[in-house]
Amino acid sequence: MNLRLDSFITKFSGFAVAVAALALCACGNQEAAQNKTSAKPAEQAVEQPAPSKSLVVFYSQTGSTKKVADAFQKARNADVFEIKTATPYPSTYDSTVAAVRVQRESKQWPVLANPKADLAKYDTVFLGYPIMFGTFAPPIYSFLDSNNLSGKVVVPFCTYGSGGRKASAAELKTLEPKANVTLAYGISNKRISAEGADSVVSAEVEAFFANLAEGKTEEMLMGGYSEQRPLTAEDSAVFAAATKDYGYLSLRPLSVSTQVVAGTNFLFTCEMKAFGGPATQTNVKIFRPLPGRGEPELIVVEK
Ligand SMILES: Cc1cc2nc3c(=O)[nH]c(=O)nc-3n(C[C@H](O)[C@H](O)[C@H](O)COP(=O)(O)O)c2cc1C
Incomplete structure (x- = not known):
């Protein structure tokens, strides 16, 4: 799937290099021509940016x-x-x-x-x-x-x-x-x-x-997350802080796993009753920045 993107990026870089090389050639040729004729103004040698793909x-x-x-x-x-x-x-x-x-x-x-x-x-x-x-x-x-x-x-x-x-x-x-x-x-x-x-x-x-x-x-x-485990008081506090504006989802955290990045990602398995509807299970991702760098924030509810 991403091979095409990769090959596109590679092709695109190759294309950009080719355009630059052609432009350099063109400049060289133009310089030679100018030496012969002194006819063309310098602006005409300006390189055009590669077209967006x-x-x-x-x-x-x-x-x-x-x-x-x-x-x-x-x-x-x-x-x-x-x-x-x-x-x-x-x-x-x-x-x-x-x-x-x-x-x-x-x-x-x-x-x-x-x-x-x-x-x-x-x-x-x-x-x-x-x-x-x-x-x-x-x-x-x-x-x-x-x-x-x-x-x-x-x-x-x-x-x-x-x-x-x-x-x-x-x-x-x-x-x-x-x-x-x-x-x-x-x-x-x-x-x-x-x-x-x-x-x-x-x-x-x-x-x-x-x-x-x-x-x-x-x-x-999703690699690097710990196993799901019961919530500690600290996990519950993180969850409460990050979901305070999402009351309409009636989220109840059941277990959690974490991933250490520059801060911590929390993946809570939750019961959800969105807009008072039937209970479903969902994952809620929350990011807690390093100390002093801000409050825990809800990243996504994976419905
Ligand atoms: C009709 C409508 C339905 C929406 N449904 C959902 C939804 O199912 N889930 C969700 O997370 N947000 C939902 N939203 C919130 C929008 O996705 C969110 O506000 C979005 O950032 C708006 O983008 P925009 O400013 O580019 O239009 C809904 C918003 C509207 C207006």
Whole structure:
């Protein structure tokens, strides 16, 4: 899966070197020609940047996903295509929920103002979306219906309230079996709206690209966690601090495992009764920074 991305990165670097070499040759030739004729002004020898081979395609209703799209664009010098609906969703959360529910139940996906992207010149598409109802937002279905991602490397990224990264990437794989859908990046809207989020996101996006280039899988990223064990008072305090704004999920931690990084990752196995619904089991990932570097924060609820 990631071989294509790797080979794309290798090819791209090779391409960039070739362009630079050609440009150098061209400069050398031009210099020789100038020596002969003294005709051409120096500006004409200026090297053109290599064309971008990747495209960031994203939909963002309220701006969180756009922040991640910007970080991907900068990290890969990618071109950008923002998906826009012909009629925007309503301005309040509750009425958007109602509108999306109708779309999902009828499978009538929204009409886009810009249905077609020119994908022909791109090997890699970074596809970004907010999570709605546990998967990508409806405008992504509209985009997939009007564009052909076959043969492309598709790198999903998302923002969410509590989670949906893995489920949305899995649905994308099912809907686009001929695309090479990679590991996905995700971040909560709370973390992306926090002070200093820009540098957090750009560091995470770089780390994500390193994982992609190394061909890391979800399973490999879970390496280094201890066995699940009963909670200590300290674990419970970490859990309570990180989940205080997520009461609507009614999370009850059952056991925990940890992974030491620059700080500690906690993976709590929990019972969840989201919005008072039936009890399900879920994993909740929480990061506790090193002492004095901030409070524990919820990274994702893996529903
Ligand atoms: C209709 C709707 C449904 C949502 N469903 C979920 C959900 O199932 N899970 C979740 O974690 N967040 C959910 N959210 C929260 C959004 O994913 C989150 O606010 C996201 O960051 C918005 O991105 P945007 O600012 O780019 O539009 C939902 C938001 C809306 C409006």
